[in-house]
Amino acid sequence: MPWSICMPDTKTDLVRVALNSSAVDRQLRYPGDLDRVLPASGFDAAYAEISSWPGYAPTPLVSLPGLAREFGIGELLYKEERHRFGLNSFKALGGAYAVMRVLAKELARRGVTTPITSKDLATGRWREITRGITVASATDGNHGRSVAWGARTFGCRCVIFIHETVSEARGQAIAAYGAQVIRVGGGYDDSVRHTFSEAAKSGWFVVQDTGTPDYEDVPRDITSGYAVIAREVLAQSSAPPTHVFAPAGVGGLASALLAQFWISAFALGARPAGSRPPGERPFFIVLEPTRADCVYRSIEAGERTDVAITEETVMAGLSCGEVSTLAWPVLRNGASAAIAIDDQFALEGMRRFASPVAGDRAIVAGECSGGGLGAMLALRDRPDLSAALQLDGTSRVLLIGTEGDTDAGIYESVVGKSAQEVLGS
Numbered sequence: 001m002p003w004s005i006c007m008p009d010t011k012t013d014l015v016r017v018a019l020n021s022s023a024v025d026r027q028l029r030y031p032g033d034l035d036r037v038l039p040a041s042g043f044d045a046a047y048a049e050i051s052s053w054p055g056y057a058p059t060p061l062v063s064l065p066g067l068a069r070e071f072g073i074g075e076l077l078y079k080e081e082r083h084r085f086g087l088n089s090f091k092a093l094g095g096a097y098a099v100m101r102v103l104a105k106e107l108a109r110r111g112v113t114t115p116i117t118s119k120d121l122a123t124g125r126w127r128e129i130t131r132g133i134t135v136a137s138a139t140d141g142n143h144g145r146s147v148a149w150g151a152r153t154f155g156c157r158c159v160i161f162i163h164e165t166v167s168e169a170r171g172q173a174i175a176a177y178g179a180q181v182i183r184v185g186g187g188y189d190d191s192v193r194h195t196f197s198e199a200a201k202s203g204w205f206v207v208q209d210t211g212t213p214d215y216e217d218v219p220r221d222i223t224s225g226y227a228v229i230a231r232e233v234l235a236q237s238s239a240p241p242t243h244v245f246a247p248a249g250v251g252g253l254a255s256a257l258l259a260q261f262w263i264s265a266f267a268l269g270a271r272p273a274g275s276r277p278p279g280e281r282p283f284f285i286v287l288e289p290t291r292a293d294c295v296y297r298s299i300e301a302g303e304r305t306d307v308a309i310t311e312e313t314v315m316a317g318l319s320c321g322e323v324s325t326l327a328w329p330v331l332r333n334g335a336s337a338a339i340a341i342d343d344q345f346a347l348e349g350m351r352r353f354a355s356p357v358a359g360d361r362a363i364v365a366g367e368c369s370g371g372g373l374g375a376m377l378a379l380r381d382r383p384d385l386s387a388a389l390q391l392d393g394t395s396r397v398l399l400i401g402t403e404g405d406t407d408a409g410i411y412e413s414v415v416g417k418s419a420q421e422v423l424g425s
Contacts (some may be wrong), residue, residue, distance in 0.1 A: 013290060014342040018300045020311070023334050030262045037329050038223060038259045041305040046224035046420040047231055049118060050097055059083045059229075061236040063241055066357035071376055073395040076370075077241065079233055082364060082404025087149060089142040089366075089403035090229060090253065094222035096150030098207045101221045103154055105135060106205070118149045119152040136204040138191035141170035142314045147207050148179035159204065163191040165312050169407045173241050181413050189308050209252040211326030211424050219326045222362045223256045230260035233398060240265070241392065241398035245339075245372045248288045249320045250297040251327030253305055253402070258284050258334045267338050282398075283390050286331060286338040287371055289313035289346070295331060296338040304328050314343045317368045317402065337389055345374030347414050352377070352421045353417045364419040367410065372399035 005238040030040070050056060060080045069078040081090035104116040107126055134157040137147045148187065151158035158179040162171050163186055168400040175181045184194045192210055200205045211219035234240060243260065246254040258281075286295045291313040297305040307321040323331070349370030353363040365373070376397070379386045391397070404410035405419045412418050 013340070015192065015345070016290065016293075016296065016340045016377075017386065017388055018296050018338045020299045020332075020335055020337055022332055023284075023336050026283065026336070029279070030259065031265055031333070033329055034259065035335060037326060038220065038255060040263050042224040043227040043256075043260055043263070044232070045127075046097055046221070047228050048137050049100070050093060050225060050228055053085075053118065054074050055085055057083075057290075057335060058232040058236060060353075061233055062363065064360045066355075066359035067352075067373070067376070069359075070357060071380055071391075071397075072393055073391060073397055074393055075396040076376075077233075077237065077398045078363060078397065078399045078401050079229060079398065080363065082366075082369075082401065087142075087145055087151070088406050089145070090226065090400070091142040091146040092149065093146075093225040093228050094209060094252065095137065095143050095146030095207055096153065097225035098218050098221040099150030099156070100154050102122060102218065103130055103133060103156060103176070104169075104206060106296060108412060118154065124155055127155045131157070134158065134159060134202070134204040135207045136195050136199045136202075137207045138188065138195040139166070139174070140188055141166055141173070142317055142403055143209065144179070144181075145170075146175045146176035149172050150207075153176045155253075159194050161191045161198070163187050166316070167192060167407045169409060171369055173406070174317075187312065188319050189309070203414065209324065210250045210320075210322065210424070211324040213325055216326050219252065219324060221250045226253045226256035227260040229253075229400065230257045230264070231380045231410070234261075239396065241396045243285065243389070243395050243397045244282045245284070245287050245375055245399050246399065247315075247317045247318055247368050247371060247400060247402055248286045250322065250324040251286075251295055251331055252258070252324055254284075254286050254335070255324075255327035257328040257400070259330050262334055264378070277403060281334065283336045285332060285375075285389060286335050287375055288338065288340045289315045289318055289371070290340045290342050292319045292321060293338075293340040294321050296340045298323050298328065299335065299338045308375060313367045315371050318371070338365065339374050339375050339378075339389075341371065341378050345378045346371040347374075348377055349373030350411070350414050351416075354417060362422050362424070363401065364411070364422055365401055366403035366406050367414075369401040369403050372401070
C-alpha cells in the first residue's frame with residue numbers, strides 16, 4: 001500500500017510527499033502491458049517525425065552547479081523547454097504532432113493511398129481536403145498554442161476553448177496562430193468536457209492529452225511527442241539522471257518521460273563511474289500543486305482519484321483534477337513518489353532562477369517551471385523528506401523547465417523584471 005509523509009502544519013500542508021510502494025524495484029524492465037499502453041515504437045516514430053521538422057533543435061540542458069551545492073546534491077540539471085519551436089513551452093512537441101497524425105489518418109480514411117508526410121501537409125498538397133477539417137481542444141494556454149500552431153502549419157481549422165481564469169494574454173497568443181478562441185465557464189476540467197460536447201455536435205476532431213477509456217489514440221500521440229525530451233536529455237548528458245522531478249497536470253508529460261527513461265535504462269551501454277547501475281531507471285518524482293494534486297492523491301490511494309479544484313493554482317498548466325487513463329498505469333507502476341507543494345514555492349523558484357547564485361546563469365522560468373526548483377527549496381529544510389526521496393550528495397537531479405514567460409505580464413509581476421531584463425538583453 002502506498003504511504004505518505006506529510007509536513008506537520010496545523011493550517012496548511014505546504015509540502016507533502018507520497019511514496020509509491022508499487023514502484024520500489026527500479027531494476028524491473030519496462031513491462032509488456034505498459035508497452036501496449038505507451039509503446040516504445042510510438043516514441044521512436046514521434047522522434048523520427050518531430051526531429052525532421054524545420055526549426056527542430058534539442059533544447060538546452062543547463063547545469064546549475066551553484067544551486068547543486070546549495071542543495072547538497074551532486075548535480076542539478078534544467079531542461080529549458082521555452083526554446084521549443086518558438087512556442088515558449090514543451091507543448092509544441094505534443095499537440096502539433098497529434099494534429100499531423102489526425103490529418104494523416106483522416107486523409108487515409110477518405111481514400112488517400114499515397115504516404116502522407118508532414119512536409120506534404122505543410123506545403124498544402126492536401127489543402128483542398130484539410131481546410132474542411134477542424135481540430136478542437138481545451139487548454140490552460142500552452143497546449144492550445146501548440147494545437148493552433150499545428151493546425152496552421154498543416155492546413156486545417158482550429159477551435160480552442162479556454163476557461164474563465166486563463167489570462168487574456170494567453171488567449172491572444174493562441175489566436176495569433178489563427179485559431180478561434182472561445183472562453184467558457186468553470187475550470188480546466190469543465191472546459192475539456194465542453195470541448196468533447198461541442199466537437200461531437202460539430203464533427204470536429206478533439207486533440208486533448210487527457211485519456212479516457214474510449215479516447216486514447218490521440219492522447220497517446222501527444223504523449224509520444226513529449227518523450228522527445230527524455231531522449232534529448234540522455235543524448236546531452238554524460239550520465240543519466242538519478243532523480244527526475246516531472247510536472248503532472250493530467251500526467252501526460254510525466255508518463256512520457258518516465259516511460260522513455262525506463263525503456264532507455266535497459267538500452268544504454270556502459271556508464272561512467274558513480275552513475276546508477278545499468279538497468280535501473282531514475283527515482284521518478286511527480287510534481288503537483290497542493291491545490292490540484294490528483295496524481296498525488298491517486299498514488300496515495302493506490303487507484304485513480306479525482307480531485308475537485310476549489311481554488312486555482314498559480315501553476316496554471318498543472319490545474320487538473322483528473323488523471324489521464326493513459327498516464328495512470330505508467331505512473332502507478334513506475335513513479336517512485338509524488339510531491340505536492342504550495343504555490344509560494346513555485347513563485348520563489350521563478351525568482352531564484354531569475355537571480356542566480358554564483359556559477360549559475362539566469363533562467364526565464366514560468367510558473368510551472370518554477371515548481372521544480374520550488375520543490376527543491378521545499379525539501380531543503382526537510383531532511384526527512386529528502387531522505388525519503390533518496391536525495392544525497394551523489395544525486396544527479398533533473399528539473400523540467402516546461403515553459404518560459406508565456407504571460408509576460410504575470411512573469412514580470414512575480415519576478416520584478418521582464419524576461420529581457422533577466423537575460424540582460
